[in-house]
Amino acid sequence: MQNQNPTLLITYREALKQSLREALQNDKNVFLMGEDVGRYGGAFAVSKGLLQEFGEERIMDVPLSESGFVGAGIGAAIAGMKPIIEVMTVNFSLLAMDQIVNNAATLLHMSGGQINVPIVIRLGCGIGRQLAAQHSHSWEPFYAHIPGLIVLSVGTHEDARGMLNEALKSPNPIIIFEYTSMLNMEKEVLEHPNTVDITKAKILKEGNDISIITYGTGVYKSLEAASELATMGIDAEVIDLRVLRPLDESTFLKSVSKTHRAIIVEDAWKSVSISSEISSRIMEKIFYDLDAPVQRLCGVEVPIPYPAHLEEASVPQKKDIVNAIKKMMQHD
Amino acid sequence: MIEFQMPSLGADMEDGTLVEWKKKPGDKVKRGDIIAEVETQKGLIEIEVFDEGTIQELLIKEGTKIPVGTVMAIINPSEVTLEAKEEKTPESKPIEIQPIEEKIIVKKEKIKQKASPLARRIAEENKIDITTLKGTGPEGAVSKEDVELAIANQQPTEKAISPSDSIRSAVAAAMSKSNKEIPHYYLIKNIDISKALNWLKEINSHKPVKNRLLPIVLFIKATAKALVEFPDLNAVWENGIIQKKEINIGLVVSLKKGGIVVPAIHQVNLKSIDEIMETLNDLIPRARALKLRSSELSDSTITLTNIGDNGADAVFGIIYPPQVAIVGFGSITEQPIAENGMIGIKSCVTVTLAGDHRATDGLTGSRFLVALNYQLQNPELL
Numbered sequence: 229m230q231n232q233n234p235t236l237l238i239t240y241r242e243a244l245k246q247s248l249r250e251a252l253q254n255d256k257n258v259f260l261m262g263e264d265v266g267r268y269g270g271a272f273a274v275s276k277g278l279l280q281e282f283g284e285e286r287i288m289d290v291p292l293s294e295s296g297f298v299g300a301g302i303g304a305a306i307a308g309m310k311p312i313i314e315v316m317t318v319n320f321s322l323l324a325m326d327q328i329v330n331n332a333a334t335l336l337h338m339s340g341g342q343i344n345v346p347i348v349i350r351l352g353c354g355i356g357r358q359l360a361a362q363h364s365h366s367w368e369p370f371y372a373h374i375p376g377l378i379v380l381s382v383g384t385h386e387d388a389r390g391m392l393n394e395a396l397k398s399p400n401p402i403i404i405f406e407y408t409s410m411l412n413m414e415k416e417v418l419e420h421p422n423t424v425d426i427t428k429a430k431i432l433k434e435g436n437d438i439s440i441i442t443y444g445t446g447v448y449k450s451l452e453a454a455s456e457l458a459t460m461g462i463d464a465e466v467i468d469l470r471v472l473r474p475l476d477e478s479t480f481l482k483s484v485s486k487t488h489r490a491i492i493v494e495d496a497w498k499s500v501s502i503s504s505e506i507s508s509r510i511m512e513k514i515f516y517d518l519d520a521p522v523q524r525l526c527g528v529e530v531p532i533p534y535p536a537h538l539e540e541a542s543v544p545q546k547k548d549i550v551n552a553i554k555k556m557m558q559h560d
Numbered sequence: 561m562i563e564f565q566m567p568s569l570g571a572d573m574e575d576g577t578l579v580e581w582k583k584k585p586g587d588k589v590k591r592g593d594i595i596a597e598v599e600t601q602k603g604l605i606e607i608e609v610f611d612e613g614t615i616q617e618l619l620i621k622e623g624t625k626i627p628v629g630t631v632m633a634i635i636n637p638s639e640v641t642l643e644a645k646e647e648k649t650p651e652s653k654p655i656e657i658q659p660i661e662e663k664i665i666v667k668k669e670k671i672k673q674k675a676s677p678l679a680r681r682i683a684e685e686n687k688i689d690i691t692t693l694k695g696t697g698p699e700g701a702v703s704k705e706d707v708e709l710a711i712a713n714q715q716p717t718e719k720a721i722s723p724s725d726s727i728r729s730a731v732a733a734a735m736s737k738s739n740k741e742i743p744h745y746y747l748i749k750n751i752d753i754s755k756a757l758n759w760l761k762e763i764n765s766h767k768p769v770k771n772r773l774l775p776i777v778l779f780i781k782a783t784a785k786a787l788v789e790f791p792d793l794n795a796v797w798e799n800g801i802i803q804k805k806e807i808n809i810g811l812v813v814s815l816k817k818g819g820i821v822v823p824a825i826h827q828v829n830l831k832s833i834d835e836i837m838e839t840l841n842d843l844i845p846r847a848r849a850l851k852l853r854s855s856e857l858s859d860s861t862i863t864l865t866n867i868g869d870n871g872a873d874a875v876f877g878i879i880y881p882p883q884v885a886i887v888g889f890g891s892i893t894e895q896p897i898a899e900n901g902m903i904g905i906k907s908c909v910t911v912t913l914a915g916d917h918r919a920t921d922g923l924t925g926s927r928f929l930v931a932l933n934y935q936l937q938n939p940e941l942l
Binding site for chain 1: 678696
C-alpha cells in the first residue's frame with residue numbers, strides 16, 4: 229500500500245502552489261487575482277510560474293487597491309466565477325474588510341438566500357519573519373467573529389495541499405489563513421493527497437493527559453512540545469482546529485472530556501481571541517469534566533516587535549507550551 | 561435578600577442531603593412553610609422556612625449533600641415582612657441588614673474548599689465530603705486524583721448505612737459530646753401522683769376514647785409550668801447560659817429498631833393538655849417513621865424522658881447539648897407512702913433531674929422538682 233502512495237518531502241510553499249495549480253486545472257471558472265501574483269510570482273513566490281502556465285486571464289495582477297480587487301472578486305463570484313483572491317498579507321485585508329464583512333458575508337442573507345458568494349480569499353499572515361508591527365498581524369479572531377464567513381487556518385502541509393480545493397467547492401465565502409513563516413518548512417506529505425474535510429478539527433496526536441488545542445503556526449510547535457512532554461510521561465493530545473468559523477466544537481469538547489485538561493495555543497493576542505471562545509465553550513458545555521482551569525498561551529499583547537528575539541518572545545514557542553503544561557500537570 | 565441555609569438539626573449534624581425541593585423560584589413562602597426535604601442521620605426531614613417572601617433562586621441541586629450553613633436558596637423578603645416590623649424606624653433598616661451580610665461572608669469562607677469541577681462531580685457521585693480532602697492540584701485545589709485516592713481509601717470500610725445505624729451514630733455523637741463536656745448533677749424526687757391520676761380518670765371518662773389523655777401529658781404540662789418559674793433550666797449553654805423564650809419540650813421517642821429521636825413539642829406552656837395530647841398523637845408516629853420537620857428536631861429547649869409502664873423505677877438522663885437539663889420520669893408504681901403519720905398506698909413516680917452544673921446549681925434543680933411536684937398535686941390547674 230505504501231508503495232502505491234509514497235510520501236514526498238515538500239515545502240509549505242510548494243504545497244500551496246500545487247493546490248493552486250490543481251484548482252486552476254480542475255475548473256476553468258477558477259482564476260487567481262491579487263497583487264504581484266502574476267509577473268512577480270507572488271509576494272512570497274507561491275504563484276511563481278502559474279502566469280506562464282495559465283495565462284493572463286486566469287492569473288491577474290491587480291493595482292494596490294484591496295477594497296477594489298476584493299470587491300471585483302465578490303462580483304465575479306456572484307456572476308458565477310470561482311475567484312481565488314490573494315491579499316498579499318492579512319495586514320492589508322483591513323482595507324478590504326468592508327467588502328468582506330458587508331458584502332461577501334451578508335449577501336446571501338440580504339438577498340433572502342438568492343445570492344451566494346463563492347469567493348475564496350487567501351491571506352498570507354502571521355509572525356516570525358521580522359516584518360514588524362504593521363505586517364505581523366494575526367487577524368484570525370477578527371474574521372472568525374463574522375457570521376456568514378467560513379474561516380480556515382492552514383496549520384499543516386496536508387492542509388496547504390488540500391484545503392483550497394475543498395474551499396472552492398463551497399457556495400459561501402471562505403477566508404484562508406496561510407502562514408508566511410512556514411513557507412520554507414519542509415514536511416513529508418502523501419504524493420497523492422487524500423481529500424481533507426474543511427468542516428472538522430483534526431486530532432493530530434492522540435493522548436490522555438491534556439488537550440492542546442491550537443491552529444496555524446501553533447500546530448507544529450504543539451506537536452513538537454507533545455513529543456518532548458511524552459519523554460516526561462505526559463501524554464498530550466494535539467488538536468488542530470483548522471476551521472475557526474464555524475468551530476468544530478464537538479472534536480475539542482470530546483477530547484477535553486477525555487483528558488479533563490485543556491490548553492489553547494495561538495499567536496493572536498489573548499484578549500477576545502479564538503482561545504477566548506474555545507475556553508468559554510469548554511466552560512459552558514463540559515464544566516464538570518474539568519480537572520484544572522483551562523489555560524491559554526497567546527500572543528503577548530503588544531505591537532509585534534521587530535528584533536528577532538523580541539518577536540520570538542511575543543508569541544508562544546515550543547518551550548512555553550512545554551513549561552505551561554508541566555506546570556498544569558504539576559511536574560515542575 | 562435572605563439567604564436560606566441548611567439548618568443544623570442538632571449539635572451532632574454536620575451535613576444533609578437535599579432530597580427534594582418543595583418550592584420553586586417565584587413561589588411565595590411564609591414562616592413555617594416546608595421548603596425542602598433533607599435526608600439526615602435522623603431520617604427524611606422536612607425543612608421549614610423562617611422568613612416571609614418569594615423564592616428567588618434555588619442554589620442547590622436535588623441529591624446534593626451539603627454542610628450545615630450552606631446557602632441553599634435566596635428568598636426575596638416580601639413587603640409584608642417589612643410592614644410587620646413596624647416598631648423599627650425605617651432608618652434602622654440598613655443597620656439591620658449588615659449583620660446578616662457579615663454572617664454570610666463568614667459562612668462562605670468556612671465552607672470554601674477549592675476543587676476542580678470534575679473532582680467535585682466525582683466526589684458528589686461517590687458521597688465524598690470534599691472539604692475533608694487535601695488538594696494537590698493548582699492552588700491547592702482538590703483534583704480528580706485526590707478524590708479517586710479518597711475513594712480508594714474509603715472502599716474497604718464502606719458499607720451501606722441503614723437508617724437505624726445512622727440514628728445510632730447520631731445518638732452516639734450527641735451523647736459522647738454531652739458526657740465529655742457537660743458536668744451533670746442529678747436530683748431525684750418521688751412524687752405522689754394519685755390525685756393527678758384520679759383527676760385524669762375523671763376527665764377521660766367524659767371524653768371519647770380517641771381523645772383520652774395519657775399521664776405523660778400531665779408530666780409534660782407540669783414540667784412546662786415548673787420551667788416558667790425556673791427559666792435557667794429552659795436554656796442552652798453556649799459559653800454562657802442563654803435562656804430560651806419558648807418552652808419547647810423535646811420528648812424522647814424510642815424507635816422500634818433501636819435508637820431514639822427527640823421531637824420538640826412547641827410552646828408547651830401555652831398549650832392546653834388536650835392540645836398537647838393532640839400534638840403527641842401526631843408527633844410520635846411521625847417520629848417513629850423518621851418523618852419529622854426541621855423545627856421539631858432543632859427547637860427543643862429541654863428534654864423529657866419517660867420510662868412508661870412496667871419499666872425501670874427511675875431514669876438518669878444525659879443532657880442533649882446544648883440544652884442544660886433533662887427531666888426523667890420513671891414508671892408509675894404503687895408505693896406505701898407515709899402521710900400525716902399514716903401509711904397509705906399511693907401511685908408514685910420517681911422524677912429525676914439532670915442539670916448542667918455550668919448553667920445551674922442543685923438548689924435551682926431542687927426547687928424546680930418541688931415546683932413540679934406542686935403542679936402535679938394540683939392537676940386541675942394544669
